[in-house]
Amino acid sequence: MQKNSDNFIDFKNFPKNYDYQTVEKKISQYWEDNKIYKFEPHDKSRNVYSVDTPPPYVSSSHLHVGHVMSYSQAEFIIRYKRMKGFNIFYPMGFDDNGLPTERYVERKYKINKSKITREDFIDLCLKETKIGIEVYKSLWKSAGISADYGLSYSTIDERCRKTAQKSFLDLYNKGLIERRNEPILWCPQCRTSLAQADVVIEEFSGVLYDIEFKSSSGKNLIISTTRPELLGGCVAVYASPADERYHFLEGQSVKTPLYNKDVPVKYDESVDINYGTGIMMVCTWGDVEDVRKWKEHKLDTAIVINKAGKLNELSGKYNGLSVKEAKKALVEDLNKLSLIKGEKPLIHNVGVHDRCGTPVEFILAEQWFIKILDNKDKFISAGNQMTWHPEFMKARYEEWINNLKWDWNISRQRFYGVPFPVWYCSECGEVITAAETELPVDPVVNLPTVNKCPKCRGKGLRPETDVMDTWMTSSMTPLINSQWAYDDVESKELLNMIYPMGLRPQAQEIIRTWLFYSVVKSIYHTESVPFKNVMISGWGLDKNGKKMSKSLGNFVGPEDIISKYSADALRYWASKANLGQDLRFSEEDVVSGRKLLIKIWNAARFLITNIPPEFNPYEKKISGLKLNQIDKWVLTEFENALKICENNMESYEYSFSLKTASDFFYNVYCDNYLEIIKNVFWDEGEENTDRKKTVLNVMYFVSLNILKVFAPFIPFITEELYLSFYKNFEKDNSIHLSNWPEFKKELIFSDSVNISGILLNILEASRKLRTNLNLHQNHKISKILIKTLNPGYIDIINEISGDIKSAVRAERVVFSDKADFKTADENIFISLEK
RNA sequence: GGGCGGAUAGCUCAGCCGGUUAGAGCAUCGGCUUUACAAGCCGGGGGUCACAGGUUCGAAUCCUGUUCCGCCUACCA
Numbered sequence: 001m002q003k004n005s006d007n008f009i010d011f012k013n014f015p016k017n018y019d020y021q022t023v024e025k026k027i028s029q030y031w032e033d034n035k036i037y038k039f040e041p042h043d044k045s046r047n048v049y050s051v052d053t054p055p056p057y058v059s060s061s062h063l064h065v066g067h068v069m070s071y072s073q074a075e076f077i078i079r080y081k082r083m084k085g086f087n088i089f090y091p092m093g094f095d096d097n098g099l100p101t102e103r104y105v106e107r108k109y110k111i112n113k114s115k116i117t118r119e120d121f122i123d124l125c126l127k128e129t130k131i132g133i134e135v136y137k138s139l140w141k142s143a144g145i146s147a148d149y150g151l152s153y154s155t156i157d158e159r160c161r162k163t164a165q166k167s168f169l170d171l172y173n174k175g176l177i178e179r180r181n182e183p184i185l186w187c188p189q190c191r192t193s194l195a196q197a198d199v200v201i202e203e204f205s206g207v208l209y210d211i212e213f214k215s216s217s218g219k220n221l222i223i224s225t226t227r228p229e230l231l232g233g234c235v236a237v238y239a240s241p242a243d244e245r246y247h248f249l250e251g252q253s254v255k256t257p258l259y260n261k262d263v264p265v266k267y268d269e270s271v272d273i274n275y276g277t278g279i280m281m282v283c284t285w286g287d288v289e290d291v292r293k294w295k296e297h298k299l300d301t302a303i304v305i306n307k308a309g310k311l312n313e314l315s316g317k318y319n320g321l322s323v324k325e326a327k328k329a330l331v332e333d334l335n336k337l338s339l340i341k342g343e344k345p346l347i348h349n350v351g352v353h354d355r356c357g358t359p360v361e362f363i364l365a366e367q368w369f370i371k372i373l374d375n376k377d378k379f380i381s382a383g384n385q386m387t388w389h390p391e392f393m394k395a396r397y398e399e400w401i402n403n404l405k406w407d408w409n410i411s412r413q414r415f416y417g418v419p420f421p422v423w424y425c426s427e428c429g430e431v432i433t434a435a436e437t438e439l440p441v442d443p444v445v446n447l448p449t450v451n452k453c454p455k456c457r458g459k460g461l462r463p464e465t466d467v468m469d470t471w472m473t474s475s476m477t478p479l480i481n482s483q484w485a486y487d488d489v490e491s492k493e494l495l496n497m498i499y500p501m502g503l504r505p506q507a508q509e510i511i512r513t514w515l516f517y518s519v520v521k522s523i524y525h526t527e528s529v530p531f532k533n534v535m536i537s538g539w540g541l542d543k544n545g546k547k548m549s550k551s552l553g554n555f556v557g558p559e560d561i562i563s564k565y566s567a568d569a570l571r572y573w574a575s576k577a578n579l580g581q582d583l584r585f586s587e588e589d590v591v592s593g594r595k596l597l598i599k600i601w602n603a604a605r606f607l608i609t610n611i612p613p614e615f616n617p618y619e620k621k622i623s624g625l626k627l628n629q630i631d632k633w634v635l636t637e638f639e640n641a642l643k644i645c646e647n648n649m650e651s652y653e654y655s656f657s658l659k660t661a662s663d664f665f666y667n668v669y670c671d672n673y674l675e676i677i678k679n680v681f682w683d684e685g686e687e688n689t690d691r692k693k694t695v696l697n698v699m700y701f702v703s704l705n706i707l708k709v710f711a712p713f714i715p716f717i718t719e720e721l722y723l724s725f726y727k728n729f730e731k732d733n734s735i736h737l738s739n740w741p742e743f744k745k746e747l748i749f750s751d752s753v754n755i756s757g758i759l760l761n762i763l764e765a766s767r768k769l770r771t772n773l774n775l776h777q778n779h780k781i782s783k784i785l786i787k788t789l790n791p792g793y794i795d796i797i798n799e800i801s802g803d804i805k806s807a808v809r810a811e812r813v814v815f816s817d818k819a820d821f822k823t824a825d826e827n828i829f830i831s832l833e834k
Numbered sequence: 835g836g837g838c839g840g841a842u843a844g845c846u847c848a849g850c851c852g853g854u855u856a857g858a859g860c861a862u863c864g865g866c867u868u869u870a871c872a873a874g875c876c877g878g879g880g881g882u883c884a885c886a887g888g889u890u891c892g893a894a895u896c897c898u899g900u901u902c903c904g905c906c907u908a909c910c911a
Binding site for chain 2: 225
């Protein structure tokens with residue numbers, strides 16, 4: 001026997017059991033040592049398939065099987081593409097700047113940003129970031145994620161800071177970014193401004209208060225509001241222009257209760273005649289609609305809430321109270337004056353900060369905005385230039401864009417993030433930006449290249465202390481990966497090679513953020529979409545269909561499942577969800593996965609332990625062997641399955657591909673083909689020698705190729721079998737670098753399916769008879785009697801009588817009218833004789 | 835309020851651009867152990883395809899409406 005290597009397993013003593021714990025560790029090390037997944041930047045012979053891997057928050061020790069599920073689903077496709085010959089650019093990123101990390105550190109150390117210095121806080125964040133990266137790396141490796149870890153980035157590292165800052169400068173120079181003083185969304189808990197995408201709507205139960213106001217003509221007016229605490233900030237009352245009840249108020253003013261402030265009466269179409277009394281108060285600012293009216297109708301400004309979420313001096317005696325306390329106190333005071341005419345409990349929708357659940361407020365502050373409202377059309381059309389898997393997810397992207405109401409506020413009043421490359425003249429306020437060559441800079445530490453204000457020549461310059469929204473950096477991942485911020489030749493070559501990226505895999509809940517912002521950036525910076533394909537995974541749910549989370553206690557940790565059942569088995573579970581569909585975690589499915597592994601192991605063992613020393617699978621082409629009908633059948637079925645698998649992988653429908661491969665493997669290859677041919681190996685007779693050789697070659701061909709189809713899903717066991725056995729006859733150093741099986745038309749024998757159908761019907765009937773007779777399936781019998789009502793079958797049955805004998809373990813096949821057990825083909829009857 | 839996805843066997847899900855008797859895995863029941871695999875094999879039972887209409891020779895599949903679950907989105911203060 002020719003062997004390529006000596007350190008592999010002795011075939012005759014091939015292990016009976018598959019020891020996945022040892023094997024997965026060993027294989028993982030093998031991949032790392034041999035750089036199996038390394039991207040080759042100088043290889044021009046292959047096409048590139050580049051992946052914009054989701055960088056998870058390292059700060060969260062929240063990893064559950066659902067995360068492994070979504071990474072695996074993308075990875076099935078990536079491994080397939082690798083086998084199709086693509087040069088795979090598959091980096092691993094870690095998103096560790098910004099609020100998510102800060103929140104994590106605050107909770108872990110029970111601190112908040114007001115109780116610690118900026119430096120100490122950043123140190124803690126960096127420390128946790130390092131720990132988090134190691135945890136992630138080790139999990140992804142044990143799960144078999146085939147990223148090239150040499151391409152890793154962390155969104156707080158120098159390259160990412162430089163890229164985010166260059167993005168800022170580029171947009172600033174293009175006039176797409178500007179500093180504006182206007183009402184912004186504010187989280188009183190995190191003490192920072194937010195963007196629309198950081199706010200989610202939650203239902204709260206509240207009370208709708210009917211409060212009595214007085215018009216300047218002395219008439220009482222009832223106004224309904226859920227936020228009486230904002231009364232001091234009331235700057236106008238509004239009615240619908242169509243509401244005749246309030247036409248009399250035109251030109252009048254209205255006096256607010258408690259504050260006795262005169263505010264104008266205004267009319268706007270947006271007021272619902274049927275809500276409350278049809279008249280509403282507008283404060284600066286209770287909600288988005290207040291902001292709009294304030295802007296459009298140039299209303300007064302009266303801000304009663306400060307950055308801590310407490311009422312300020314403008315609220316009078318309520319100064320210093322929290323929103324909640326103030327609401328209570330105001331309601332009491334109004335009640336004392338009998339000005340509350342009704343209270344109705346209601347459920348209403350309130351915008352809250354998605355990181356902490358605190359209701360957002362509106363405050364006035366100077367912030368940096370990226371203009372996005374002007375270019376909605378461009379972003380929608382970019383969406384149409386990408387292929388969405390599944391397609392219906394595109395609707396969410398479009399819906400989000402259509403509903404955008406704010407430009408993207410990227411200023412955050414936090415510590416741990418990428419700084420703005422900006423200083424201000426303390427005299428005239430002029431903005432001084434860093435030079436591109438200096439990036440990354442920290443304006444708090446570094447000085448600008450100019451030493452005085454270019455506009456007023458003032459010498460005092462103060463740094464911007466806000467940091468950028470974390471999405472300002474993560475939206476750059478396609479450009480971070482492509483070295484867009486660097487001008488050297490090699491970087492430019494890489495950019496041309498991998499950008500736009502081939503694939504963006506991600507979860508559905510960050511369509512509005514990561515996906516949308518990435519498109520914005522790429523369109524603005526490169527006038528191109530950031531990627532060609534978008535793959536949106538569903539969620540891994542618990543067994544009751546609820547989203548997994550630590551706090552709910554329905555959390556299944558991937559490490560436990562991997563050590564109990566193997567990573568391959570966990571990935572098998574992940575493959576069960578159609579793309580974009582949620583999947584309940586089911587330990588039973590993981591068990592099924594493990595069963596598949598064991599079956600694959602044993603089927604391979606059957607081949608391996610029967611291999612004679614002189615075996616050479618490539619002595620002859622498969623189509624040149626003397627094939628029986630049953631061999632032709634298994635080859636035909638394999639080629640058909642292969643075609644289906646390939647088509648499904650091409651359209652990112654991995655789930656159906658694995659199902660097709662498994663069905664073929666169980667039903668065709670193991671349960672029938674192997675069962676039919678196996679007794680060739682029980683008989684050492686001379687006459688079997690050629691037959692043995694043929695079936696070994698067929699088995700080698702089919703088992704190797706089906707193993708390749710399985711490889712993207714269950715990379716460990718397929719690699720182990722490849723290296724320990726097939727590698728003796730194959731050239732590639734890894735099954736994952738080997739070629740995806742090529743469809744071979746010459747192995748489709750169209751007759752064989754019908755002809756073998758006769759054999760399979762006979763076999764099935766024989767199995768039923770044996771069950772009825774309590775007869776072991778392998779127990780040899782002397783005769784099988786066959787009767788056929790179709791004369792055309794006689795020649796066929798004669799031709800395949802060898803296979804029939806082998807299949808039903810009979811010494812002889814005899815035509816006889818005594819056969820009386822009807823097979824699934826009603827033209828064929830059989831009987832067995834012991 | 836608008837939109838999307840889902841509802842198929844006891845459970846988890848395929849099938850859905852119309853076409854024999856609706857499938858798989860798990861669970862369940864019966865049987866089978868020297869000869870790859872008992873973490874196995876063989877066989878059986880189990881479904882008015884959410885509901886109501888419609889189109890059609892023919893509907894789980896297409897159309898309309900309804901109900902329930904999940905998600906996205908939304909200013910009813």
